[in-house]
Amino acid sequence: MGELKRHPDRYINIVMAFLAIVLIVLFAALIKQYLDLRQARILNDQAIHFSLAGRREPLPNGRADIIQAWMTFDYVNRIFGLPPQYLISALNIESAAYPRIPIYEYAEKRGLNPTAFTKQVQSAVAEHQAANSQ
Amino acid sequence: MEYGSILGVLLSYLLLYKYVALFAAIFFAGIVVPIPASEILMAVGAFSSQGVFNFYLALAVGLAGNVLGDLVDFFLARRYGAAVIRKLRLNRIKFFDRLEAEVRRDAPFMIFSTRIAGALGPAVSVLSGASGVPFKKFLFYDAIGNFVDIGGLLLIGFAVGSYWESFSDVVNIVVAIFVVAIIMFLLWRISRRIVRHSERNGGPDDPV
Numbered sequence: 001m002g003e004l005k006r007h008p009d010r011y012i013n014i015v016m017a018f019l020a021i022v023l024i025v026l027f028a029a030l031i032k033q034y035l036d037l038r039q040a041r042i043l044n045d046q047a048i049h050f051s052l053a054g055r056r057e058p059l060p061n062g063r064a065d066i067i068q069a070w071m072t073f074d075y076v077n078r079i080f081g082l083p084p085q086y087l088i089s090a091l092n093i094e095s096a097a098y099p100r101i102p103i104y105e106y107a108e109k110r111g112l113n114p115t116a117f118t119k120q121v122q123s124a125v126a127e128h129q130a131a132n133s134q
Numbered sequence: 135m136e137y138g139s140i141l142g143v144l145l146s147y148l149l150l151y152k153y154v155a156l157f158a159a160i161f162f163a164g165i166v167v168p169i170p171a172s173e174i175l176m177a178v179g180a181f182s183s184q185g186v187f188n189f190y191l192a193l194a195v196g197l198a199g200n201v202l203g204d205l206v207d208f209f210l211a212r213r214y215g216a217a218v219i220r221k222l223r224l225n226r227i228k229f230f231d232r233l234e235a236e237v238r239r240d241a242p243f244m245i246f247s248t249r250i251a252g253a254l255g256p257a258v259s260v261l262s263g264a265s266g267v268p269f270k271k272f273l274f275y276d277a278i279g280n281f282v283d284i285g286g287l288l289l290i291g292f293a294v295g296s297y298w299e300s301f302s303d304v305v306n307i308v309v310a311i312f313v314v315a316i317i318m319f320l321l322w323r324i325s326r327r328i329v330r331h332s333e334r335n336g337g338p339d340d341p342v
Contacts, residue, residue, distance in 0.1 A: 012325040019318050023311065030307045042300045059296060066296055070142035072149045079184050079296065102146040 061133055064126040069104035069118045076103075080125050090124040091117075141170050145177055149186070156192060157199040160284075164203020166256040171200075172287055172309060173302045179291020180298040189292060196284040197277070200249075204259045204276050211263030219264065234265035236324055241267045242275050244320070249279025250286075251313040 058081030059066070067076055077084055077099055084099060095106055107117035147155040156178060163171035175196060182189040237244060237258075245262060248254040262272050290305060291298045 012321050012328070016318055016321055016325075019314050019321075023314050023318070026307055026311045026314065030304065030311070033304045033307060037300060037304070040300070042297050063296065068142070070145045072146065075149050075186065078186065100150060102149070104142070105146070 061126075061129045064122045064129065067103075067118060067122045067125060069107070069114045070102055072102050073099035073106070076121065076125065080129065082125065082128060086128055087121065087124060090127070091120060141173055144169065144174060148174065148178065148181070152187065153191065153195045156187075157195050160196050160199035161203045164200040164255070165206050172305055173299075175284055175287035176291035176294075176298045176302055176305065179288035179293075180295050181291075182288065183292045183295045189288060193281075193285055193288055196288070197280055200280045200284060201273070201277055204249075204255065204280070205273070207256050207259035208263040208269075208272055208276075211260040212266075215260070215264030233261075236320075236327075237261045237265040238267060240320065240323065241271060245272060245275035246279040247312075247316050249276060250283045251309060251316055253309075253313055254316065 059079050064080070073087055073093070076082065077087065087093060088098065093106070095101060095109070098106070103118055103121055104114040107114040110117075144155070144159055148159070156174070159169055159174050160171055163169040163174075178187050178192050178196070179189070181187045182192055241262060244258050245267075248258040259272075259276075287305065290301060294301050
């Protein structure tokens with residue numbers, strides 16, 4: 001220990017060796033993430049190309065599962081190209097704050113389970129997409 | 135993402151209050167509040183690709199928020215840093231003197247690179263303020279580093295659009311690699327100086 005105190009550069013070498021191991025672990029985690037994204041078919045030209053080329057276009061069928069409780073109804077209407085009145089009638093929404101209210105906040109105010117209500121929103125959007133794609 | 139998570143609540147506020155919420159989130163993240171700024175910026179990039187945000191306005195607001203947050207750290211450390219150092223008796227530790235000298239010497243690289251490595255940013259802002267890095271130098275490298283960081287994250291979010299959440303883990307790992315690489319680089323430089331100093335003085339150096 002006294003030897004290390006007299007040679008502080010050796011402290012640094014020990015820390016550097018530890019950091020090198022951390023770096024290797026991080027690179028391994030990065031490769032795993034890359035493989036996971038490829039496996040989930042997210043990391044392909046089509047996904048990136050779609051977002052760059054098709055911005056401001058409604059999301060295609062089969063993407064309703066991206067709807068989450070933090071999203072506002074306004075946002076959901078916009079990204080899926082829904083008429084503002086559609087979710088009101090499909091989910092019997094009664095709120096003066098609609099559409100500028102997050103899904104979870106609306107569910108909590110109505111005494112509903114936010115997770116279950118989000119699933120209902122996903123189903124309603126998927127139904128609208130299916131009906132309009134025919 | 136759980137609906138009650140901090141990120142979830144922040145994203146809701148972003149959709150409701152747009153640029154005001156973006157400025158507030160990035161400003162407080164810049165100071166030191168643990169807010170997931172990378173995820174927020176990627177989400178805003180995605181929202182820009184969907185027409186909810188204007189990309190360039192989001193870049194300007196995010197940049198202003200982050201630079202102002204960093205300046206709060208910088209000026210607080212400049213105003214109260216010396217008193218805190220005296221109170222904690224850090225001025226008696228030789229290593230601390232050397233650390234201040236290292237920060238002043240490596241200021242451009244440290245300030246620029248730690249804006250991209252988010253977790254180290256507030257610490258280096260405080261060190262820069264406490265060690266007397268000139269304000270204009272700090273502001274210049276801080277603004278450039280934040281421009282690269284915020285612009286990069288917004289662009290990634292814009293490119294991947296609604297898939298941004300899937301890419302946030304990748305970005306976090308890349309940032310972590312960057313943080314470790316920066317620390318290793320700085321340690322290597324310090325180590326080299328210590329060895330040179332020892333060789334010049336003909337003996338081992340005393341760290342404290």
